[in-house]
Structures are given as structure tokens and as C-alpha cells.
Amino acid sequence: MADKDVDSITGTETTGHEWDGIKELNTPLPKWWLYTFYATIIWGLGYYILYPAWPWLSGYTLGVLGYSSRAQFVETMAAVDEGRVGWINKFEQLELTEIAEDPELLQYAMAGGRSIFAENCAPCHGSNGAGAPAYPVLVDDDWLWGGTLEDIHTTVMYGVRGDHDEARYSEMPAFGVDELLEPDQISAVADYVLSLSGSGTVNEDGKVIFEEQCIACHGEDAKGVTDLGGPNLTDQIWLYGGTKEDIVAQITTPRHGVMPPMGARLDDAEVKQVTIYVHSLGGGQ
Ligand code: HEC
């Protein structure tokens, strides 16, 4: 190894290493860099003393501040819960209309309702209530069971044709299977139903059958009877499809839509929030 000497061009000492005539300069670290480095070491030592740091077999050094991220988490959650209790109490005590008229509560209900809906209702009613065949759209103002806050609340709480005593209930008779009407009568009344929403001409035989057999649940004007869940047949909004085959099928072997009582799964405050959310989706009455 060559001796250390001073490089004649830069005036800097060399390290004494030399490869093929190339010598390495021993440039000192900049002072600012060195002191920052020492400062970080001291800072780091401070952390070891103040905070939990070194693990050992059955635990770790706790640090003189006694800090614990778990304790902090528990504390934060307790504060959040305490805040929630205040809201929930209000939701439990106030009427739906009172909640809907209070801007702050309304905002809370909308945010809560949206996530409750996404989790509990969207699998059947589609995301944001867009509906699906046999599952009603909740963003229009066409209601099977009524679209006031109170109506929606009852539907959500107890469900439809499910196993709750207060579930909404009605059943369209099976006119075909139970031989209440002949196939040609079913065809005639289906034509009449189509004409109600503007397709085809009025079938006079069908009209007579409709007046005898159908208006009890679908209304004299065929615009629906919400007490019985009888759909409006004049608006081109179809639960089970609007072709002649679909309508004949419904008259022959009707389907009876079932919605579970959501009150069994959600608490009172949650049912109120999701009710207000659905009511606001577009078609609330
Ligand atoms: C398992 C599927 C299912 C789930 C989950 C479900 N629904 Fe329904 N819902 C239905 C069906 C089916 C109907 C139509 C019942 C009928 O044919 O009368 C319905 C009807 C409704 C109606 C009445 C619509 C009208 O036109 O009157 C409302 C409101 C409603 N659901 C809201 C909700 C909300 C809010 C939730 C979540 C908290 C929810 N539903 C969860 C299947 C479901």
C-alpha cells in the first residue's frame, strides 16, 4: 500500500489507496452533514427513552411517557361512540318528519342511510336503488306500498309478505292456474292492461273483466292501490315485465314479491336513517 500523501492538484490528502495510478482523495464529510447525523442519533436515543422501543422475550421497553397506540385507539373509539350515542338518541326520540326538517340530522341520516343501503338493500334493489327485475326501483315516484316517510318506514321495518306479523300483505289471485278465468279471457284482459299504458287498442271484453276482477287491487283508474300493494298499471313501469307474455304470465300464475323485515336486522335509528335516504332518492311523497 502506498503512503498517504497530498494530491498536488486539489491539495487534499489521499486515503493511500491506489489503483492503476488513480488515487482516492480523502475528502472530509461536510460539517453540516456530520452534525445533522449526530443530532439524529441523539434524537433517536430520545425516542428509545420516551417511547416503547426494544422488544424482549415477554414484552418490550415501555418508555417513560407510558404511550400505547392501543390505549390511544380505545380512547378515540370511546369518544366516537359517545358522539354517536347523542345522535342515536335523537334518532330514536324524534319523529321522521322532525329529523327530515333538521338540516344537521338530515345530513347525518343521508350519510348513514347511504351506507346502510349499500350494505343491506343494494343486493336486491340495485346500487342507489336502481332496481332489478322483480325488485322495485326506489328512485322513481311509483310506489307499490306508498312513498311517504311513514309508508316507507313501515315497508322497511316489517317487510313484504315475509314472516313478520305486521308485514305488508296481499296476494293477487292465480286467475289461470285456479281457473278463475279462461285463457281467452286472460288474453283479452292482458290486451286491455297493455292499452292502459298506451300500447294497442282498448279490448272491450278485457275492460269488462278488468272492472269485475282487477280494480279491487289495481284501482278503478288502474293507478294502483297502495294499501294492497297493487301496482299502477298505467305508467309503463313494470315489476315483472311489460310484454303481453309477461302480463299473461302474471295473471295466470302471479308472483308474490317478498321482502324480509329489515327491522329484524337494523336498529330503530338505522331504519329511520335508511328510510329518510330512500325517501330522498327522488320519488318521496
Ligand atoms: C331480499 C331482497 C330485499 C332486500 C334485502 C330489501 N328489499 Fe326492499 N323490496 C324487495 C322486494 C321483492 C320488494 C317488492 C315487494 C312487492 O312485490 O310488493 C321490496 C319493496 C321495497 C319497498 C317498497 C317499494 C314500493 O314501491 O312501495 C321499499 C321502500 C323497500 N323495499 C326498501 C328497502 C330497503 C330500504 C331495504 C334495506 C334496508 C330493502 N328494501 C331491502 C326486496 C328486498
Ligand code: HEC
Ligand atoms: C287481491 C289483489 C289483486 C287482484 C284482484 C289483482 N291483482 Fe294484479 N297484482 C296485485 C299485486 C299485489 C301485484 C304485485 C305483486 C308483487 O308485488 O309481487 C299485482 C301485479 C300485477 C301485474 C304485474 C305488474 C308489474 O308491474 O309487473 C299485473 C299485470 C297485474 N297484476 C294484472 C292484474 C289483472 C289483469 C287482474 C285482474 C284479472 C289483477 N291483476 C287482479 C294484486 C291483485
